[in-house]
Amino acid sequence: MKVFPSPRRRLTGHTLALACVLSLALNAAEPGFESIFDGSTLKGWHVSAKTGHSRASGNTSGGAWAVRDGAITGTQDIPGNGGIILTDQEFGDFEVALEMNNDYGPDSGLFLRSTEDGKAWQAMIDYHANGNLMGIYGEGLGGKPSVRNFSFLEKVTEIVPIPAPTPLPVLPSAWPSFWRHGQWNELRARIVGNPPSITTWINGVKMMEWKETELRHPERGRIALQVHGGGDHTREWVRYRHIRVKSIAPDNALTPVERREGWQLLFDGKSHAGWMNSDRSAPRTPVQEGSLNPHRAGHYMLVHTQAWSNFTLSLDFKLSQGCNSGIFIRTSSLTPRPGKDIGFNGIEIALDDTPGAGFHDTGALYDLVKPARNAMKPSGEWNHVEITAAGSSISVNLNGERVTQADLAQFKTAHRRPDGSPHKFDVAYRDHSGSGFIGLQDHGAPCWFKNIKIKPLPSPIP
Incomplete structure (x- = not known):
């Protein structure tokens, strides 16, 4: 396995704040993307209770998912019971982008090429103390890879870098202006090939690039959102909107x-x-x-x-x-x-x-x-x-x-x-x-x- 090194320097608060604004302002006009969430219903999506996170309900419920205020929202329906909501459609090589405004506490994730039982390449959305955003994790794949370049401290405004082959591009002092807690932020992931190359971004800034070398998972699967563990399931939610995907064609072809x-x-x-x-x-x-x-x-x-x-x-x-x-x-x-x-x-x-x-x-x-x-x-x-x-x-x-x-x-x-x-x-x-x-x-x-x-x-x- 290999993590690509990053030649970029860490960016300051002013530059990163500008990146945030540009990212959200430009996403609607991106060529090649299709919306996969209509903003009002869960048409094209279904909940799975087949993951290990649904055991508290005897694998009969995959968490509480609904559409509220134009966003897909999710929480545990009983303490310790979560799951995933998946697209009906499968994808191969693609880039997915969405906006997130989660409460600080619940554990979540963006699953790439997911199976019904939640085996996937995961772009982490562990939005809690000791958690991480947009690291890469092999969900149900033996925990490999497991790469991230920062962790949250107790407060959402405080992060600590983690030594990794892909350096953290954000200075910890710039994090509070770059990541706007309580507002919408853009997350993005791209997966190509099998074994895959996976790239993730936050607010237009590249966070992680990973090249897998082992063939351990199918070349096609669903996009999924996860909720499990952590937080108060009666009042803390994950929220996602403006979910869109771009299929990546074979070389020198149009989608x-x-x-x-x-x-x-x-x-x-x-x-x-x-x-x-x-x-x-x-x-x-x-x-x-x-x-x-x-x-x-x-x-x-x-x-x-x-x-x-x-x-x-x-x-x-x-x-x-x-x-x-x-x-x-x-x-x-x-x-x-x-x-x-x-x-x-x-x-x-x-x-x-x-x-x-x-x-x-x-x-x-x-x-x-x-x-x-x-x-x-x-x-x-x-x-x-x-x-x-x-x-x-x-x-x-x-x-x-x-x-x-x-x-x-x-x-x-x-x-x-x-x-x-x-x-x-x-x-x-x-x-x-x-x-x-x-x-x-x-x-x-x-x-x-x-x-x-x-x-x-x-x-x-x-």
């Missing part, structure tokens, strides 16, 4: 939801169909294990043959050690201007095997806007990025985190950022072309791109 939402696949995983070098020649490098590699393909970058204006671009990328690459958008012309490379015709989202968060590091609008933080995984691992271009607004989400937000309308002068500091481009970006080619840069080292998808967006209203 049914993505098709309905208007996503298009730009790379078929098998050929260079729809792609060319930036000098319009055919790429020289073959498709490599379902991915495009622009290195030594024959020119400055691989470009998609169609020009795009307003869109969300979604793709996975992997960098070799020391690699420097980039994703170009709105490349207005494939003819370089005198004395300039073709990159001066577009806008580059930097991809760089570096740990920093500067103007040239991963997630930056190259030499224009720094990312808020470096959320990239180490070289050799796949990353997921979503880039949205809507009029003058450009945003970058990296591995589930909003790292960059820019308004090109503020770039009114060539060679100058809005704060007056210099950049290298002889362009006032408020006047930059709002349309152009998408490109994947070759800058001297191998890099790989797959699952390249785009959703065209309407032009923003001026």
Whole structure:
């Protein structure tokens, strides 16, 4: 078993509070997600009394579950008796997100690929003293894995870090502003493959990433919410709302939801169909294990043959050690201007095997806007990025985190950022072309791109 190390530094209260606000504000617009709770009934859900937490009732009741004020609520129906409520539908590879506002006391959990008797990969919601949020636990799987990077103390506002291969990204002093007890907070989990890779987030900040190496559980199962143990069952409840799921398709394919939402696949995983070098020649490098590699393909970058204006671009990328690459958008012309490379015709989202968060590091609008933080995984691992271009607004989400937000309308002068500091481009970006080619840069080292998808967006209203 392996826990991925995190290259990120711990974040401060101000930054984390901003992450919370962005997370809740953006969740409704996330592409590919479907609601699995209608906010008023338990349609699509059922209670199971087959878990070990239901023994106090002789396994005849799985706890008290109901819908109240637009949320699924649960508590023990008698002391010591709980259970799980599961989706009727089974899922394989997926990401699930929800909002939680539990009382401090009851034990709970978010079960991934659950069976009727509660065997599952669990994202912990042990919301009580000595408990944890979004650690990963093998429920009914021999207690393995059991990984977490903090524990609550007696008060919900106090936590203590636990040494773990995945460091806690939240300073204990920042916890009270990051985690808003008595309010709604967002929890999220993603599970892919079998043995699975599991990632969890709290309020948009990644908490844990785990790679299982043993095949110990089925590749499909239900999403479940748990309640058991702890708290006063007469007045302390767990509460969940805005529950939504995104099925994750096989590589280089669209899910049914993505098709309905208007996503298009730009790379078929098998050929260079729809792609060319930036000098319009055919790429020289073959498709490599379902991915495009622009290195030594024959020119400055691989470009998609169609020009795009307003869109969300979604793709996975992997960098070799020391690699420097980039994703170009709105490349207005494939003819370089005198004395300039073709990159001066577009806008580059930097991809760089570096740990920093500067103007040239991963997630930056190259030499224009720094990312808020470096959320990239180490070289050799796949990353997921979503880039949205809507009029003058450009945003970058990296591995589930909003790292960059820019308004090109503020770039009114060539060679100058809005704060007056210099950049290298002889362009006032408020006047930059709002349309152009998408490109994947070759800058001297191998890099790989797959699952390249785009959703065209309407032009923003001026």
